[in-house]
Amino acid sequence: MKPLMIGLALLVTATTAAAADDPAAKPRTMTEILLASTASDWRTPDPQNTLYMELAAGRVVIELAPNFAPRHVANIRKLVSEHYFDGLTINRSQDNFVVQWGDANGEEPGMARSLGSAEPKLPAEFTRMFSQDLDFRRIADIDGWAPQIGFSWGMPAARSHKTRQAWLTHCYGMVGAGRGGAPDSSTGSELYVVIGQSPRQLDRNITAVGRVLIGMELLSVLPRGTGPLGFYEKAEQRVPITRIRLAADVPESERTRFELLRTDTETFDALVESRRNRRDDWYLNLAGHIDVCNVPLPVRPISK
C-alpha cells in the first residue's frame, strides 16, 4: 500500500520515539517541535470550562470559551448542572457542515424540556471587545474574512482594529449555540459542532461557545440526516446523549487527563511555521501560507 506520506495524528504521546538530534541543523517538523517542548508549553484546561458529553460510542471533551461568550457559557453550565442534556439526542448531521444536538421536541408546543433555572433568553455574543486583556497570538497570514487572525486562549480567532471587535472563527471542531431568526434567540440548549470546511460566513453571525478537544471522530462520522438541513427524519435515527457534565462535577478518578499546547508561546509559533511550510522530504512546493483553520492544536494525554 502506498500510504500517502502526509498528515500526522494530533494525539501525541510523550513517549513517541524519534527526535531531532540537532534541532538547529534543519527546520523542525511538528513532531520534533512537540518533542522538544517543555512543561510550560502546555496547559491543563480548567475543569470549570470543560464539558464531557457521554455517548454510547465514548466521551467527547469540549472546552468552553467564557472569554468570548460569558453569558452563554454560564447558561450552559447551569443547564449541565441540572442535567438538562441527559437523555436528549443528536438530531442533525449535515455533510460538510455541522452536527447538532439538543431537544428534538424543543419547538413542539408543550413538549419542550424545561430549561430549569437557566436563562430563557440571552444577548447575542457574536463578538467581544478587542481590549487590552484580549489574549491574541496573531499569525501574519492573510485571511479573506477578517483583518487579523490568530489564536485566543487556545482557540482560533479573529480581530479588527477598526471595529475593536474580536471573535472566534468557525473552524473544524468549533462549537456554537444554534439560534433562530432573532440574534438573541440562542440559549446554549441547542449546540452544533463544525464537521467540514470552515463555514466562516457564520463568524459574527452566531455565538461560538467553545471547541471540541477530544472525540471529534465520534461526532464527525455520524450518519448524515436525510431531512432538510441534515436533520434525522425518524426519531430512532437520533443519537442519544447519555449525559453532559462539567468536568469539575465528575470525580477526579473519572476525568480525562490531558494537556493542550498553549497558543501563546514561541513553541506554538514554531509549530505554525512548521505547518505553513512543510519542510519534510515529501513536500516539493512550500505553501508559504496557512489558514487559521489548518493549524493543529495538539492534545496529549498525561499519566494518572
Added chain:
Amino acid sequence: MKPLMIGLALLVTATTAAAADDPAAKPRTMTEILLASTASDWRTPDPQNTLYMELAAGRVVIELAPNFAPRHVANIRKLVSEHYFDGLTINRSQDNFVVQWGDANGEEPGMARSLGSAEPKLPAEFTRMFSQDLDFRRIADIDGWAPQIGFSWGMPAARSHKTRQAWLTHCYGMVGAGRGGAPDSSTGSELYVVIGQSPRQLDRNITAVGRVLIGMELLSVLPRGTGPLGFYEKAEQRVPITRIRLAADVPESERTRFELLRTDTETFDALVESRRNRRDDWYLNLAGHIDVCNVPLPVRPISK
C-alpha cells in the same frame, strides 16, 4: 427544536417549490438562482470521465479531470476497465483529512495485485500549463495559497500568471492519487478523497484526479482508523469496494442520471455572489468574501 437556519441541501430537485416573484426586487438566494436557471446553465458529465464506486452502502459518483491529469485519468480508466479495484478496500479514514482506498497489500512483497496493462509508473501531474485553452472562471476573492482562484471545467482550481501554471485545489470532495516519497510514484491505483478542512498544502504536491459529485456522505462517515495516519489496524475494519466502473461501461438503465451546474456562466457567478454575501434575513453581517472551497457545486437529478 431551533433548527439553525443555515445551510442548504445541495441536491436540489427541479420541482422544488417557492420562487422569487420578482427577481429584481432583492438580491437572490442560491435557491432562487437555481430555480431561475435555464437548461444551458447545466451540463451532463461525460460518461467517459465518470466513475461509479459501488459500496455496500451505495454508489459514489466521481468525475475525472483529464484536463489536469490526463496520464493518471487514462491509467485509472485502464485499471477500472480491467476491474482492478473490484474487491479491494477502503483502508484509511483520518479525521478531518482523507479517506483512502486501494490495495491494502500493495506494499507486501509478492502480495500486490497486478496493475494489469496499466502503466506501473507515471509522471507527476501536479500542475498543468496555463494556456489559452484553459477553462477558468475566476473569482476575485483573495486566497493565501494561490495568486488566482476559480473554477476550471467544473472543479475548484488556481492559476499563476507568473509560473504559467494551473492546478486543482484540495477542497472537500477532491480526489487525488496517493504517492510515496518520489513525485512520480503515483499510478492512480491508490486514491484518496478530502473529508475535512481543505488541505491546500497538498496543492502542487500531489496529483489531483477528480472530484466526488454524489455520495460524499458515504465516505465521510466511515469510522476513523486508529492506526498511524488513520489507517485501519485490522483487516476486518476495511470497507470492501464491490466494484468501480466507468459510467460509459455501465448499461444506460443503471446509470445515475443527474446534471451539474456549469461553472462558466453568469448564473454561476450569481450563485457565488449569493454565497459570498448571504442576504437572507438570518445573516446580520455579510462576509464580503468566499473561499474557493466554500462554493457549492450543485447537482440535480434528472428524470429518466
